[in-house]
Amino acid sequence: MQQPSARSLLISLLALVGLSSPVHATPESRAQPKAALAVAWSPAVAAKPLDRTVENGLSWLLKHQLADGGWGQGEESRQMGRGMNGMATQSNVADTAMATLSLLRAGSTPSTGQYAKNINRALDFVLSEIETADEDSLWITSVRGTRVQGKIGPYVGTFLSAQLLAEVNGQMGSPARNKRVATALAKVLHKMEKNQRDDGGYTGRGWAPVLSQALAVKGTNRAFQRGAKVSAKMRERSANWAASNFDQKSGTFSRAGSAGIALYGTAATVGGLGDSAQSDELESAAVEEAAANAPTENARQAAKDRLGRMAETKRVQRAANMALVARMSDQKFMNGFGSNGGEEFLSYMLVSETLVVKGGDEWKQWDSAMTRNLGNVQNGDGSWTGHHCITGRTFCTAAALLVLMADRAPSPLVKELSRG
Secondary structure (H helix, E strand, C coil): CCHHHHHHHHHHHHHHHCCCCCCCCCCCCCCCCCHHHCCCEECCCCCCCCCHHHHHHHHHHHHCCCCCCCECCCCCCHHHCCCCHHHHHCCEHHHHHHHHHHHHHCCCCCCCCCCHHHHHHHHHHHHHHHHCCCCCCCCCCCCCCCHHHHHHCCCHHHHHHHHHHHHHCCCCCCHHHHHHHHHHHHHHHHHHHHHCCCCCCCCCCCCCHHHHHHHHHHHHHHHHHCCCCCCHHHHHHHHHHHHHCEECCCCEECCCCCCCCHHHHHHHHHHHHHHHHHHHHHHHHHHHHHHHHCCCHHHHHHHHHHHHHHHHHHHHHHHHHHHHHHHCCCHHHHCCCCCCCHHHHHHHHHHHHHHHHHCHHHHHHHHHHHHHHHHHHCCCCCCCCCCCCCCCHHHHHHHHHHHHCHHHCCEECHHHHHCC
């Protein structure tokens, strides 16, 4: 298709729907009115070579992949008691998704790399859980009552599966497997949209559900960025949720759903704002085009309103990032609950994947500190253990690895976003 006709079609579509539908396409074929906005997926910064700390962590994960392709929550800290011993070797979606994302960050895909077979086995487990789930509830798994579900929310597997499937969408190596992934992803996104509240949140219990909510925002936006059908309403609600948790006047973050731990709420908010801003950047050129050339006043106004919301998200994101950076030297804040748990590792991951997009000195200082600190607390067998709440070695190990490999996280439109 020639660029002018694609451009005209895009503008006409936006005008017809009044911008109620998102502008998206596959990452390889996404056409934008301005050539400078072509989508290129790559890390935001030059990635470090994998060091022994990371290699040992990956080796531990591989040794603990179960026969059905999934991961259980693994060994827990003794202080958590023995009530969940059976969960250690029962595969569940959340732990499996985290472990699989770690293998993807290490450079493999479902069709290439040394971990391709492990990734495919894991995906088969996740896909089978989604395929047997009902059509409308937020549940995508029959495995319930895990430690991760209890601590950050029962639907954490749903949100993590959205991100995981989005990242492998179109990379499965065969049309049939690509279709299977796309179908499952569409089912997950339908469930998420159907159950999303007007404020962008989701009903669910948990000790610190704000972290699960941040994963929902990440899954929503990563799916959109990778070309899945995600409604503008769903993304706007997600962005509004993140923005509502930061007070620009006082420069403070809400502690709602954070168990009173400032690190959790801050990490969830900056993570959600960063993911939303990336999606807005992908869509902005098309919306600007519609605002300038839409054939009706209603369509033009709808486009202008969308641009206004995008600009506000970006403003809040910048202010929130500045507030985060100002607190990074506060050791009490950085320690979270006061000892390492899966919640701390996950918070560090959310912060890392936000700061790496911008790059610069803040990112370098943060990455250096995280590399040193996580290396110091790694177990001799290559795993990481939590000492409160989420203590299972699978989640803690995978989350720590995702922190250490944040410089390998795929990012769209790196040049435009990294200097924003």
